[in-house]
Amino acid sequence: MRKLFVLWLISLTLNTMAQQTPYERSHKTETTTYAEAISYYEALVKTSTQAKLLTYGNTDFGKPLHLLVLSKDKIFDPVAIRKSNKRILLINNGIHPGEPEGIDASMMLARDLLKADKLPKDVVICIIPVYNIDGSFNRTGTSRANQNGPVAYGFRGNSKNLDLNRDFIKTDSKNSAAFQLIFNTWKPEIFVDTHTSNGADYQYVMTLIPTQRDKLNSILSGYLTEILVPDLYKGMEKLGYPMIPYVNAVNETPEGGITGFIESPRYSTGYTTLHNTIGFMPETHMLKSYDLRVDATYKLLQTYIDLVERDAKIIGENKQKADEFVATQEEFPLEWKLNKNEVNDLTFKGFESGQKPSVVSGAGRLFYDRNKPYTKIIKEWNKFEPATTVKKPVAYIIPKAWDKVITLLKLNGVKLEELKSDVKISVESYYISDFKTMSRPYEGHYVHSAVKVNPVQQNLQYYAGDYVVYANQAVNRYIVETLEPQATDSFFNWNFFDSILDMKEHYSAYVFEDTAAEILKKNPELKVKLEEKKTSDEAFAKNAAAQLDFVYKNSDYYEKTHNRYPVARLITNVKLDLK
Structure with a gap:
């Protein structure tokens, strides 16, 4: 026993x-x-x-x-x-x-x-x-x-x-x-x-x-x-x-x-x-x-x-x-800012802090004295307001080439529909007019911020298999905050689309000088714009290369896809032939 x-x-x-x-x-x-x-x-x-x-x-x-x-x-x-x-x-x-x-x-x-x-x-x-x-x-x-x-x-x-x-x-x-x-x-x-x-x-x-x-x-x-x-x-x-x-x-x-x-x-x-x-x-x-x-x-x-x-x-x-x-929901915040005028009182249990000489440097250093606990009222700022907002489109149209974007949207439960056949669609395109980029990599990326866009209405060619994402879904916030380039953590800011920032064609200046002269001759309005910019911009007036580039970028020779964000916005709910 x-x-x-x-x-x-x-x-x-x-x-x-x-x-x-x-x-x-x-x-x-x-x-x-x-x-x-x-x-x-x-x-x-x-x-x-x-x-x-x-x-x-x-x-x-x-x-x-x-x-x-x-x-x-x-x-x-x-x-x-x-x-x-x-x-x-x-x-x-x-x-x-x-x-x-x-x-x-x-x-x-x-x-x-x-x-x-x-x-x-x-x-x-x-x-x-x-x-x-x-x-x-x-x-x-x-x-x-x-x-x-x-x-x-x-x-x-x-x-x-x-x-x-x-x-x-x-x-x-x-x-x-x-x-x-x-x-x-x-x-x-x-x-x-x-x-x-x-x-x-x-x-x-x-x-x-x-x-x-x-x-x-x-x-x-x-x-x-x-x-x-x-x-x-x-x-x-x-x-x-x-x-x-x-x-x-x-x-x-x-x-x-x-x-x-x-x-x-x-x-x-x-x-x-x-x-x-x-x-x-x-x-x-x-x-x-x-x-x-x-x-x-x-x-x-x-x-x-x-x-x-x-x-x-x-x-x-x-x-x-x-x-x-x-x-x-029609309007979505893309960036936020702290309201420094709205403040709360908060009861806080801390330790008295002070300064004492550093053993390492001899300079003053911060320390907390755990023998001196306190309960004090401190200030808390916790009111955030939208800094940038956007009105959602009817839908976003994404060329099928951007496969990582498509994969992530699908992974996040976004409903995507495919075009059945090639078609031209009237859309609002963004041209990236300005942005800032980190000077050092952060988490493997040179992250963009402070993005500015120039919206332009265009008739663009799309092809069978390109994707349409209607903004009528419960996951609209994921859709908008990843696809709108101005959003803090947009796919654009994380460098998904950096290849659109490169020009693929250019010109030899000595050849294009004659072409530019012919363009200005046939387009007096452009010549006026060029002269106005020379008058208003002293550095530009002294820079012959910049002036030639100005004519190039205002001509049909300049590639229309340079700086054009590839995800377009469908503003009017037109009927599309979808799979």
Whole structure:
């Protein structure tokens, strides 16, 4: 009998250890490796019919993205789940593998929900265990110099040295394509992307970046700001982790105030906003101990689940209304600016800051005194307004040659139709009249900004197989903010169309001089324009080459496609012969 008891005790101990995460077995000092995380989830799904581990696409590291799905009703088909009027919560971990709290918190949370039979009835929980698989293998304990643990962790860049939280529009990585496949297959109403902060020192373990309220659809924004965010704050306060908005300090320290974070579509929550999904980037404080950061993340994820379950009906109704609104929305913001005149008071728990001599340089350096905590009222600027807007066209027309654009539109659930036959269409074309370009590459691109366009009505030739994208879809924001070149993260700004900025033909000056003389002789209006420019522009008047080029670019010899943005706008709803 005693032997049976000992065997039972050993079996129980081994089973308990098997269910523990590597983080727990390390006494909460180490984070889980990618291989350990996948092995853990593979073992976990064998213990429950309410869990399933799926794979999608591929990554730059040669491995697929995994997705753990937790479903109380054991339904794992996203279409069936939406038909049953359940909400989908998507949690993304390890986009920056050096910020791994979500990896460990999600593993424990999934186990605990299954073990206690506490999966929500009206919410299906989807978890990406590790998004940046590449970076998670590049493991050290030094790459985040300002961070307090864990012992070792992954690297921010992936195997192409891309920051994947800048890749959601341009999709240079296979990781991004796989994520978009997951996102547009499951269509979550709420998205959470777990992170760790950098920056100032303060008392809070957890800070929060919700989707910026002014750029979110107003129906969703009302619920977010009036109900969801306040209740997240109340819930975390009760659980011992009071929160504060992400500390984006105006000056060096928080006492000077903080500003909201405007996440453009290159970021995960900026991307999800294009699909009317409410997004969050929780950021734990890098100087707090790792066990506190994981615990705060665990409790925040549980709070999300509780609130989404509580508000499942209204969240679903709001998403449907937002999709319907965007499908008929006429005007779209493309760029945003901070309103510096509108300011809020915010109660903030920080530490007194000061200056002391640097051991390195002898100059004064900033330090925070943790022996001097304070509670103060600070200023918060978080009102953003459109800086550039555009009225949507009836449709966009895209020549089939631009295949990466077509692929990404399809990946994001955009409905495209093909022309059946060759046809001339009256469209509005943009000519790129001005733009700025970075002097150094950023995430592998010389990114454009401050784009100016000159719209021109033209009859252009299109061919069978060219694409028509009608702007009457729930994904209109994705369509407009990628295809309108002035948008912050447009495909144009990410260099998708740089070849149109090159001239393919030119002239030999000594030959064209005679041609130009003949052109001016036959076109007195052009000659007047040339003389006027000489009078108004002193440098031009002294530059013979510039004057010859002026005649060339105002003649039929100048190629009409130079600087012409290839995605045209259909302004009038004419009948097209479509497949």
